[in-house]
Amino acid sequence: MWHKFATHLPQLTVQLVVATLPPNSTMEDDEAYWNPSPSGNFSLRTAYAYLNDTVSTLPRLPWSLVWKWIGPQRIKSFFWLLLNRGVLSNAERNRRHLTDVDRCHLCQVESESYFHLLRDCTAVKDIWLQIIPIRFQAFFFNPYISFVDWCFGNLKEDSQKCSVIEGTLKKGLLQPAGDTQLRAVFWSCPLQGFVKLNCDASITGALSSAFGGGLIRNSSGRWVGGFVSNLGQCSILRSKIWSIFHGLEYALSINARNILIEFNNAIAVDMINDVVLPSASCLSLVRQIRQLLNAFDSAHLSHIHREGNFVADSLSHHAYTFDPGVHYLSEPPDCIASWLFHDLVGVTYFR
Ligand SMILES: *[C@@H]1O[C@H](CO)[C@@H](O)[C@H](O)[C@H]1NC(C)=O
Ligand SMILES: *[C@@H]1O[C@H](CO)[C@@H](O)[C@H](O)[C@H]1NC(C)=O
Ligand SMILES: *[C@@H]1O[C@H](CO)[C@@H](O)[C@H](O)[C@H]1NC(C)=O
Ligand SMILES: *[C@@H]1O[C@H](CO)[C@@H](O)[C@H](O)[C@H]1NC(C)=O
Numbered sequence: 001m002w003h004k005f006a007t008h009l010p011q012l013t014v015q016l017v018v019a020t021l022p023p024n025s026t027m028e029d030d031e032a033y034w035n036p037s038p039s040g041n042f043s044l045r046t047a048y049a050y051l052n053d054t055v056s057t058l059p060r061l062p063w064s065l066v067w068k069w070i071g072p073q074r075i076k077s078f079f080w081l082l083l084n085r086g087v088l089s090n091a092e093r094n095r096r097h098l099t100d101v102d103r104c105h106l107c108q109v110e111s112e113s114y115f116h117l118l119r120d121c122t123a124v125k126d127i128w129l130q131i132i133p134i135r136f137q138a139f140f141f142n143p144y145i146s147f148v149d150w151c152f153g154n155l156k157e158d159s160q161k162c163s164v165i166e167g168t169l170k171k172g173l174l175q176p177a178g179d180t181q182l183r184a185v186f187w188s189c190p191l192q193g194f195v196k197l198n199c200d201a202s203i204t205g206a207l208s209s210a211f212g213g214g215l216i217r218n219s220s221g222r223w224v225g226g227f228v229s230n231l232g233q234c235s236i237l238r239s240k241i242w243s244i245f246h247g248l249e250y251a252l253s254i255n256a257r258n259i260l261i262e263f264n265n266a267i268a269v270d271m272i273n274d275v276v277l278p279s280a281s282c283l284s285l286v287r288q289i290r291q292l293l294n295a296f297d298s299a300h301l302s303h304i305h306r307e308g309n310f311v312a313d314s315l316s317h318h319a320y321t322f323d324p325g326v327h328y329l330s331e332p333p334d335c336i337a338s339w340l341f342h343d344l345v346g347v348t349y350f351r
Pocket of ligand 4: 223
């Protein structure tokens with residue numbers, strides 16, 4: 001009789017059916033039986049051992065690297081999800097037929113694969129380039145490596161691939177509570193109703209010319225406007241104070257009422273806030289700035305470390321190409337796009 005089944009079913013299936021007792025109404029009802037355990041009762045221990053046996057032929061991944069990574073739990077979970085293809089990037093959603101478009105939201109050009117999302121998108125790459133030490137960049141940006149190898153390679157302690165990120169994170173997270181020496185530095189959005197002005201200046205070139213730059217962002221962290229200035233010859237302190245002056249003038253011209261000013265020169269901040277006496281060369285500028293500050297409904301000037309002021313810093317470098325004087329920018333120049341993003345996502349430094 002079984003040969004009739006054999007023409008319709010695979011050999012193995014037939015043999016399994018052959019070995020199975022046919023149902024019989026006089027017998028007891030069927031019940032669930034967990035084969036891996038002798039009692040037939042399910043237990044996690046036997047399930048694990050069973051799976052362990054089944055998958056032990058596959059390459060064993062060093063999952064402990066993920067769970068032993070020293071950092072916030074939610075980031076560990078994120079790594080774990082990524083390595084299990086559980087993060088719904090557009091390419092992944094497309095693979096699951098949840099969308100037709102697998103394109104990246106940021107660059108609108110390429111498919112949003114994990115590599116693209118985390119490493120290769122133009123919006124992201126520039127940030128990595130600033131963070132990853134040059135000697136590790138060949139590994140980090142290797143286009144031929146598999147995603148899993150790349151992740152574990154970066155997590156590996158001894159390879160120190162991301163020593164900078166790891167180092168800063170560890171320093172920040174492992175520091176005992178109450179130790180105030182280490183501070184997190186990052187740019188943050190101003191409160192609702194406020195705008196934030198960041199400005200900076202630098203001196204460069206054979207003629208030691210001074211260049212300034214600054215920008216205003218709203219409470220969503222978006223660009224409102226900016227300026228660059230070619231200041232000619234002056235001291236670094238004066239050039240920095242000039243950039244505050246130009247920034248405030250610009251803020252008034254666009255009717256900003258409530259303003260926070262962040263600036264990475266502590267002496268200039270103290271001079272304007274009347275904590276130290278302004279030096280003679282800066283006195284008139286400082287007075288002008290105090291007048292401008294009074295024109296706002298509310299204005300607050302504070303010092304920020306340069307890690308929180310990168311956009312203004314790169315704007316001041318962008319100023320090299322401009323004629324002397326102040327130039328207002330309604331659109332952010334391309335060269336600062338990645339820094340704007342850097343601030344928007346709140347990249348954090350510890351110092
Ligand atoms: C069911 O089991 C009883 C007792 O073992 C047996 O006498 C009977 O023939 C079986 N019925 C069938 C259809 O196999
Ligand atoms: C299996 O589970 C049942 C019900 O949960 C219990 O009555 C029985 O004693 C268990 N058997 C063994 C061997 O542990
Ligand atoms: C899982 O498998 C590995 C290698 O095959 C073995 O060393 C380990 O003891 C197993 N673990 C358990 C709980 O059976
Ligand atoms: C900030 O600016 C962006 C872009 O101009 C705008 O879409 C957003 O609504 C603004 N947010 C606030 C709180 O004004």
